[in-house]
Amino acid sequence: MSPLPNYRPKQLSLGPLETEILNIVWELDRVTVKDVHDRILADPDRELAYTSVTTVLRRLTEKGWLACDKQERVFYWRPLVTKEQAQVIEAHEKLHRFLAVGNPDVVAAFADSLDRTSLEQLDAIAKRIQAARQQREEK
Structure with missing residues (x-):
């Protein structure tokens, strides 16, 4: 097992949707809201508003799990810990x-x-x- 990392998110507790979206970010490494939204909606039994994905990505950023970078007019999220x-x-x-x-x-x-x-x-x-x-x- 790896050693304890120097960086730790500010808030460790995550809800189920936050965990699901964080797993998608880990899988894809760098995502837009559309990337995550499309991945979730790939399941025909799922419904989730685009704005909800945006809210969760912002919340994960505030909790210290993700960083958000803007390139031109597009926001990209990436994980701060593996x-x-x-x-x-x-x-x-x-x-x-x-x-x-x-x-x-x-x-x-x-x-x-x-x-x-x-x-x-x-x-x-x-x-x-x-x-x-x-x-x-x-x-």
């Missing part, structure tokens, strides 16, 4: 919320419920944590 970076940020946030519980019994109960493969992953994580701690002590 999908992989977003997954790392999300995992980091979930881990911090889990550890914020602060009750060792809760963490231990979680560990007790893991299967063999998960336990092997935890062992690998523990080794990486130990290596990171040793690096910090050596500095």
Whole structure:
């Protein structure tokens, strides 16, 4: 997994339509409102106003997920973090919320419920944590 990126969006929580549109932006890399609108309407069972797509793209920009550039008279949106970076940020946030519980019994109960493969992953994580701690002590 990638390291935690230096840049993080201002607001991490996203609604379902924001998530859907962000996934389209990640897939296409650089989009116009029309690109996103056409992609959503490719599903014959979907309806969505063009202005709604514009609103969501602007909202994603305000939240720090996208940047908007204007070329001549056309606005283009591009992601400020990759999908992989977003997954790392999300995992980091979930881990911090889990550890914020602060009750060792809760963490231990979680560990007790893991299967063999998960336990092997935890062992690998523990080794990486130990290596990171040793690096910090050596500095």
